[in-house]
Amino acid sequence: MQSSRIVLHKLSKTYKRGDSEVRALVDVNATFEEGEFITLFGPSGCGKTTLLRIIAGLESQSEGDISLFGNSPAQASRLKNIAWVPQSSALLPWLSIRNNVLLSEFVNKRADRIVGSTRKAEDPDEVLADLGLADFKAALPAQLSGGMRQRAAIARGFVQGAPLMLMDEPFSALDELTRDSIRLRLLDVWEKHRKTVVFVTHSAFEAVMLSDRVVVMTPRPGRIHSIVDINLPRPRTREVLESREFEEKVREVKHILREGWGQDE
């Protein structure tokens, strides 16, 4: 039963710098269902990136356990079952967009021979088309706008075909208009493939717009304050996004954060 879920159990992380210690995460417990869109929402320094990196196996926890559909992060990573979408697009400047998007097929080929490997790469041309990049397959990253590069990075994540996608503020470097349209694109593609997504953001609006559940985190020490259900209909059309219910949810999430943080922003 546990193997169809992501379970975070009593996770904590302490960074030691000389004599001083930073408690980046304290007693983090949560369960995410397969196919859910989860956002980690909270102010700077509350440990969102730390938590995401621990889930990805890029960082190790000080205490506690993680199960990603029955695997440890290291095992899941070895199976190429984790797709990582960083803040900058991190595309390789010397590869065409199509080859960039196919990165997962060029590396760690051993993963595809491991028995029980269920990951299957998606068709890059289809994913690129869905993200509006059909005409830029042969282009180099430098020839694309920032928003297009970020879409390519998301395409790379989907093409990997991993059941879990981790995204750390992938839109934070974009302007507001670009961000708006790229969020909708992301939702479209996600509806189609239904990966489990853990998405980090500073924005209550973005969190509510994208997620099934919003994990509200507070800093010093970093911890989960509460998890808010976003029971708004999908697909999240413009209509939904302009509804009273949506606005109320955004206000609710902001309110919960302020209450937990004990600070007026």
Add this chain to the structure above:
Amino acid sequence: MTNLFTKSNILRLLAPLIVFGLLYLGWQWVALNLKSILPPFGNITAEFLDRPGFYFSNLWVTVQAALIGFAIGGISAIVLAILMVYFDFLRAAIIPVALLLNVTPIVAISPALIVAFGFNAIPHIIVAGLAAFFPMLINAMSGLRAVEKETLDVFNAMSANRTEIFFRLRLPGSLPYLFSGAKLSITAAMVGSVVSEFMGTSKGIGATIVMATTFLNLNQMWVAIFLSAVTSLVLIGVVSLVEKALIRW
């Protein structure tokens, strides 16, 4: 076609031309008034046209030593830089040695090399190689380490192995640095080769310059100097062409 004559293009061509013109006039003035310092350009050109074979055969000796030295010095620098990226011990061990090598006037080792290896091409190749080594090492090291952390995260999240990270990320990413290094290295190798020929040999552009000094042949001296400078420029140009062909991003 039309944009060939934009203001900035004209400026880019004209500005250096003016400076060269002024230098030329200054040179000719000195040559006419202080004969023992500089020969007039016409004489230098005449000297070269009189026996181009002599100059080219000597130049070839120098270039050969420079190129072999550049190849050996450059390649060993790259190999060492690669090892230093992966083995902290090597990095800690080699950096002080490389710095020491860099502050040592390599040309001053020349006599010792001649004593050790005799009157042949080897001492000159070694000087050229040592001169080429350091700029390449520094650039290769920066290039191989200049990997964006976020890109590395993408690779690590899918458990890419070291070989893949090297060939798919570090090496292509370091190419621009390797070419900057190569341009510095090839010039350094050329200078090393010329200067090392001041001693222990009668062949090469360096030896030609020394010979000219003994016979107070200013024309010969300046032909040799200009030839080695032009050759360095050509070598840098060749490296740039390869760079343009290889780096298209």
